[in-house]
Amino acid sequence: MKIRTHFITLCCVLFTSQYVQASNLQQAESRFVVSNYAKTHYPIVFAHGMVGFNRIGFDALGMDYWYQILPDLARNGSTAFATRISPFNSSEIRGEQYVEQLKEVMAITGAKKLNLIGHSHGAHSVRYAAGVMPQHVASVMTVGGANQGTIVASDVMRLANQTGTSELLNTLISSFGNVIMWAQGLDGQAFPHNALAAGHSTSIEGTAEFNQRFKLGLSLSPCGEGKYKDNGIALYSMTGNHNL
Numbered sequence: 001m002k003i004r005t006h007f008i009t010l011c012c013v014l015f016t017s018q019y020v021q022a023s024n025l026q027q028a029e030s031r032f033v034v035s036n037y038a039k040t041h042y043p044i045v046f047a048h049g050m051v052g053f054n055r056i057g058f059d060a061l062g063m064d065y066w067y068q069i070l071p072d073l074a075r076n077g078s079t080a081f082a083t084r085i086s087p088f089n090s091s092e093i094r095g096e097q098y099v100e101q102l103k104e105v106m107a108i109t110g111a112k113k114l115n116l117i118g119h120s121h122g123a124h125s126v127r128y129a130a131g132v133m134p135q136h137v138a139s140v141m142t143v144g145g146a147n148q149g150t151i152v153a154s155d156v157m158r159l160a161n162q163t164g165t166s167e168l169l170n171t172l173i174s175s176f177g178n179v180i181m182w183a184q185g186l187d188g189q190a191f192p193h194n195a196l197a198a199g200h201s202t203s204i205e206g207t208a209e210f211n212q213r214f215k216l217g218l219s220l221s222p223c224g225e226g227k228y229k230d231n232g233i234a235l236y237s238m239t240g241n242h243n244l
Helices: 002-015 069-075 093-110 120-132 149-165 168-184 195-202 202-214
Strands: 018-022 025-031 044-047 056-058 061-064 080-082 114-119 137-143 233-238
Touching: 018 114, 025 093, 044 093, 044 120, 061 093, 061 137, 080 120, 093 120, 093 195, 114 120, 120 137, 120 202, 149 168, 149 195, 149 202, 168 195, 195 202
Parallel strands: 044 080, 044 114, 114 137, 137 233
Antiparallel strands: 018 025, 025 080, 056 061
């Protein structure tokens, strides 16, 4: 039994892809590249959503926000990075954090353009980046993106204002954000939290304000088609089960 256990452990060490940290970035790497089917001309850079993280724990035991998608990309020839963004803050602040890490990716890889993928509130981050540095963006994909805001955020913000619990809510949720940072071994002070700003940014009203300034990637109608290419940037959107 011990020999079998040691053999399995050795296989995990030798063959498991892993993240290699670079500043606030995590680059997915693999000891073995089994194919080139996922190889892209430009690196892929992911942006997590609200309450997001990259990985909590370590390779053999932990939680991976991206469900091992990045290591699989690395095993199949892709250059992929996961960024770290404040779990709770405005779309603009999270967007700026993302942009700074995109610049790091370009410095590390020498790439002049990048492919951006954002999940949930991360959709705002990738669209923000495309708005402020379009010359460095090859494509934008939003996955389950809150591109029209959410009724849940609108209702929570309205209830908090009506009951006078806004500051209490902000304190509690922002403290949870610090826990998420601590669980990743990071200093929460480097990733400021503002739950009220996050709530407003993902509300229907707040997202409408954001969309007035960052229109790239929006569909022309709920669940309708938008542009497939804008300003030289390829645009993609996937998932959803409601008219957005």
